[in-house]
Amino acid sequence: MTAAAPEPKANMGQPVPRYDAAAKVTGRATYASDMPLDNPAYAFLVTSAIAKGRIDSFDLDDARSVRGVIDIVTHENAPKLKESKLFSNGGYAGTTIQPLKSVDIAHDGQIIAVVIAESYEAAREAANRVKVSYTAVAPSASFDSPGTTAAAAKGQNAQFKEDAEVGDFARAFDAAEVKLTASYDTPAQHHNPMELFTTSCAWMGDNLVIYEGSQYVYGLKNGVAEQLGIDADKVRVVNPYVGGGFGSRGSMTPRTAIIAGIAKRLNRPIKLVPTRDQGFTIATYRAETRHEIRLGAGRDGRLVALRHDGAEVSSRPDAYCVGGTKTTTRLYACPNVASLVSIVRADRNTPGFMRSPPEVPYLFALESAMDELAVKLNMDPVELRRINDTNVEPIGGKPYTSRSLMACFDEAAKAFGWSQRSPQPKSVSDGDWLIGYGCAATCYPTQMAPSAARVRLQRDGRTRVEIAGHEIGTGAYTVIAQTAAERLGVPLEKVAVFVGDSDLPPAPVAGGSNSTASTCSAVMMVCDQIRQRLFKAVMPSDSLADKAKETVGISQAPSTQAAKSDRPLDIEKAFDALGVGIVEEYGEWKPEGAPLDSFMAMHSGHARLVGGHQMKDKIAYAFGAEFVEVRVNRFTHEIRAPRLVGAFAAGRIMNPRTARSQLMGGLIWGMSSALLEATEIDQRNARYVNDNLADYLVPVNADVPGVEVILLSEQDDHINPAGVKGLGELANVGTNAAICNAIYHATGQRIRKLPVRLENIEA
Amino acid sequence: MAVQALSTAAAANNPLTKATAQPLAGGTTLIDLMKLDVMRPAAIVDINSLARGWSAIEPASDGLRLGALAKMSNVAAHADIQRNYPVIADSLRLAASAQLRNMATLGGNVMQRTRCSYFRDISYENCNKRNPGSGCAAMDGVNRMHAVLGTSDQCIATYPGDFAQALIALDAAVEITGKAGTRSMPFAQLHKAPGSTPDIETALQPGELISAFSVPGRWPRSVYLKARDRQSYEFALSSAAVALDVQDGTIRDARVALGGVATVPWRAREAEALLKGQKFDDGLAQRVADAAFADAKGRQHNSFKIALGKRVVAHALQQAVTMEI
Missing domain, CATH: 3.30.390.50 (CO dehydrogenase flavoprotein, C-terminal domain)
Structure with missing residues (x-):
């Protein structure tokens, strides 16, 4: 085993290589924009240069004169589209700001025209020549801008159900022996997936095929159908590979229906490849947040009072919020808890999911505050977590299905060498560099959603698995293939997996780290249906049935019991007994506690995620602990994080290789969210300034010389049949706090606002 | 738009003498700015065919001569330069990425244009560098990356390069070739501070190309x-x-x-x-x-x-x- 393919521990699958590795490294993997189209026209977007106001007029003469221009579509001649509601209000859209509908401009970079031409270059050239006259109105850019409005999230966002509360916070905080009050800020950030926000739309008669990187092909299919006013069965979304999503492709953006509508009118396929900077405004992003944390504790470190107030920016029409207090109020034992989330409306595009949407900003606040409290208590920050560790969440009193938080802290601390650390700030240096060590907890809710699958088995073991899941780089093909191979007892190389196509059986949105748990549970179930048919063929006699009863209990029919057991199956013998060439099964799986309409919703593109704190009599989270070494240059104040160590426990690990890769990426992103990533907003005009990958910094290899991932063995039989908690969004949580805690240790300076840059370090 | 190859910079029919023509060497700045519609040359003149004569790295006992079409990576890796001019080697090594250093030339590098976000975004009308007299969006905008020295009330855009600092420190001269032949000037006179004309960035005339740099002496302690x-x-x-x-x-x-x-x-x-x-x-x-x-x-x-x-x-x-x- 190599570092990239860690030795599996108990309850872990084999670290088999990625199903799609060769296709990806040889460039044979076909992403949406690689799909060949028959005689396509090319679209280029024109986006607004103001954030608020109206379009007075277009001057299109110059643009039309570019050779190859076919049409220029503005609000004056755009296809009429129906409105789509926000996903959180039962719709499909990530924003209700529908461009090309009127002269009104609601945010910077709003789509105001689409140039269609015979080539990409001609479309771009013409788009650059479109002249627009605006009447601009002074916009509200962010928190401190005049003209914003603020209100509690509860009541305006259907998915934000409660401001968690228990006991009497005010009284307990007043009486606490040790108190901490601190404010924290996180910046706006953009996903910047490598694959741009492209779309290709091709009609065949009344049927539309959309090639587009999506984290939810059923949502996009149904959403576009709704906007076009056509039957959803007429729309197919195809994307066998997605070049990164990180949440940005979870909900529908306005671009798709616009391009589909123009393609219909033109009677030609259209390919849109927007620019990197357009991606900052035509899709979603992580909005800036502000937090106030109040912690009261006894001298022994026990929390007696915790209050977390969070504020988030959203757009004028849409009340998006992440509301991370649902997690931060439940992470530690504390009898008196209060919280309040509010939304501040500004003239911005609507924000949306971005990798661990609630946990990244909200745990930055809580895990920084815990470190500050540890300093006040003169206590090791790991021990402070241990004292407040709990198996029962404090708000509803529900037990965690499993919780390995302190085991993760202990494993990671050991690997990191934490016991050698002197708690004194500024106590370690190496030449020009001050060195600091810091740590923080991470957690992420375990979520599942209904999923269907179709599995076909042949006598020779060849297997075909069909499920409209999504390969967003996480390893979906691989773990689905492993699940089917293991369940059917066929060699892995005989399993072919098909995902990323809305003509396949529906799977949920690849979001909330639910994919592996949901898709693998569905595939397991359908494989068992196949096993049942085969067992029925070979187990007619009572003696075999009795044996099955002995091994798996007596509540079910013998073949069902055998199917669900680990009993090996002689496939060839069963096929011969059945006398068929192919056995194929379709099935729909739903998690415990899924609402009654789950399967109907699944087909119409609404994923009903359950899990986390919303389970009936239990709460399910994955946990981890992260330790970082930070170096601050005493002359330049440059900040680097040469060592990141994380230990994680997330139920069954399907494949230690792909799991490690996900977690390693998470650690790196977590560091990045602390030290590098911020979308700069020009406060005068509410426009994004660094809207490109040269100025919006993400880490390069030289920034991350040492990243260590430790996978802990954990078994949880209370979550889903696959026993999987999901870990895609686990590792980039808490890293930001660990970095700031380490900066404090290196310099004695507590920094509560991200990103931390060299000018934030005082001499 | 036409892309022409240039065989000799001294030719009378040098297409670069048109003010709207742009030379193309490594292309690492020009192509970017054309995609952004910041630069709109009417013609591109590919000067890579001059590389045979213009990319030599020539260390001598009394100084160093560097051809303008030498690649950044080759100069940074040159043993004599690492030993006798570490400031040059490091300024090149610490610039850009390995891929860019393999493409980018020394001449193109010193001509790299500012990274000012407002200069690079044509949706901003007010940029005195792009549209003389239109104002400066950076002055009161997001200006963390901007200059604190050599600014004027017209422009605060930062010169982005690294190598040029080594050249100016070492009293380098720049050799310039045009249809009138070759002239030489102190490198310190090549770039123009913005003053009231931020659109004029260098002393190069239309049709002129940087052909070489020369550095007097040796500077091992640098x-x-x-x-x-x-x-x-x-x-x-x-x-x-x-x-x-x-x-x-x-x-x-x-x-x-x-x-x-x-x-x-x-x-x-x-x-x-x-x-x-x-x-x-x-x-x-x-x-x-x-x-x-x-x-x-x-x-x-x-x-x-x-x-x-x-x-x-x-x-x-x-x-x-x-x-x-």
């Missing part, structure tokens, strides 16, 4: 120190090119140039004057650093560069004094 937000592939927030001639503990000659903080490659002559004839100590380093930034003017987001720049200069001096040669 360093390039670069402070930046990430460890690689990032422009300087502040950098210093320092070269010293120290004999028996006395500084006989000193060169200090600054990057990331100025509108043009910036020579800190007042600071250099303080060093000559002195023995190095921390107090002197501090006075030199203060002198280098005496005229600096910060704005809303970039004032930190003044204090940072001083620390970078002081630390670079200390590194140069203590380096083993």
Whole structure:
């Protein structure tokens, strides 16, 4: 085993290589924009240069004169589209700001025209020549801008159900022996997936095929159908590979229906490849947040009072919020808890999911505050977590299905060498560099959603698995293939997996780290249906049935019991007994506690995620602990994080290789969210300034010389049949706090606002 | 638009003499700016065919000559340059990414245009560099990366390169070839501070190309120190090119140039004057650093560069004094 393919521990699958590795490294993997189209026209977007106001007029003469221009579509001649509601209000859209509908401009970079031409270059050239006259109105850019409005999230966002509360916070905080009050800020950030926000739309008669990187092909299919006013069965979304999503492709953006509508009118396929900077405004992003944390504790470190107030920016029409207090109020034992989330409306595009949407900003606040409290208590920050560790969440009193938080802290601390650390700030240096060590907890809710699958088995073991899941780089093909191979007892190389196509059986949105748990549970179930048919063929006699009863209990029919057991199956013998060439099964799986309409919703593109704190009599989270070494240059104040160590426990690990890769990426992103990533907003005009990958910094290899991932063995039989908690969004949580805690240790300076840059370090 | 190849820069029919033509070497700046519609050349003249004569790396006992079409990576990796001109090698090594350094040429590198976000975004009308007389969006905008030295009330855009600081520090000359033949000028005169004409960035005339750089003497005691937000592939927030001639503990000659903080490659002559004839100590380093930034003017987001720049200069001096040669 190599570092990239860690030795599996108990309850872990084999670290088999990625199903799609060769296709990806040889460039044979076909992403949406690689799909060949028959005689396509090319679209280029024109986006607004103001954030608020109206379009007075277009001057299109110059643009039309570019050779190859076919049409220029503005609000004056755009296809009429129906409105789509926000996903959180039962719709499909990530924003209700529908461009090309009127002269009104609601945010910077709003789509105001689409140039269609015979080539990409001609479309771009013409788009650059479109002249627009605006009447601009002074916009509200962010928190401190005049003209914003603020209100509690509860009541305006259907998915934000409660401001968690228990006991009497005010009284307990007043009486606490040790108190901490601190404010924290996180910046706006953009996903910047490598694959741009492209779309290709091709009609065949009344049927539309959309090639587009999506984290939810059923949502996009149904959403576009709704906007076009056509039957959803007429729309197919195809994307066998997605070049990164990180949440940005979870909900529908306005671009798709616009391009589909123009393609219909033109009677030609259209390919849109927007620019990197357009991606900052035509899709979603992580909005800036502000937090106030109040912690009261006894001298022994026990929390007696915790209050977390969070504020988030959203757009004028849409009340998006992440509301991370649902997690931060439940992470530690504390009898008196209060919280309040509010939304501040500004003239911005609507924000949306971005990798661990609630946990990244909200745990930055809580895990920084815990470190500050540890300093006040003169206590090791790991021990402070241990004292407040709990198996029962404090708000509803529900037990965690499993919780390995302190085991993760202990494993990671050991690997990191934490016991050698002197708690004194500024106590370690190496030449020009001050060195600091810091740590923080991470957690992420375990979520599942209904999923269907179709599995076909042949006598020779060849297997075909069909499920409209999504390969967003996480390893979906691989773990689905492993699940089917293991369940059917066929060699892995005989399993072919098909995902990323809305003509396949529906799977949920690849979001909330639910994919592996949901898709693998569905595939397991359908494989068992196949096993049942085969067992029925070979187990007619009572003696075999009795044996099955002995091994798996007596509540079910013998073949069902055998199917669900680990009993090996002689496939060839069963096929011969059945006398068929192919056995194929379709099935729909739903998690415990899924609402009654789950399967109907699944087909119409609404994923009903359950899990986390919303389970009936239990709460399910994955946990981890992260330790970082930070170096601050005493002359330049440059900040680097040469060592990141994380230990994680997330139920069954399907494949230690792909799991490690996900977690390693998470650690790196977590560091990045602390030290590098911020979308700069020009406060005068509410426009994004660094809207490109040269100025919006993400880490390069030289920034991350040492990243260590430790996978802990954990078994949880209370979550889903696959026993999987999901870990895609686990590792980039808490890293930001660990970095700031380490900066404090290196310099004695507590920094509560991200990103931390060299000018934030005082001499 | 036509792409033509140029066989000799001295030809009378040199297509570059048209003001709307642009030379193409590595293309690492030009192609970017064309995609952004910031540069709209009517013609592209591919000068890579000149590389045979214009990419030599020629170290000699009395100085160094570098062909303008030499690739950044080749110069940075050259043993003689690493030994005798570490400030040049490091300024090249710490610039851009390996891929870009393999494509980019020395001549193109010194001609790299500013990274000012407002200059690079044509949706902003007000950029005196792009649209003379239209104003400056950066002045009161997001200006963390902008200059504190050599600014004017018309423009605060930072000169982005690294290599130019090494050249200006070492009193390099730039050799310029056009249809009238070849002329030479001090590198320090190549770039024009913005003043009231930020659209005029260099002293090159239409049709002229940089053909070579020459550096007098040898500077084994020299360093390039670069402070930046990430460890690689990032422009300087502040950098210093320092070269010293120290004999028996006395500084006989000193060169200090600054990057990331100025509108043009910036020579800190007042600071250099303080060093000559002195023995190095921390107090002197501090006075030199203060002198280098005496005229600096910060704005809303970039004032930190003044204090940072001083620390970078002081630390670079200390590194140069203590380096083993």
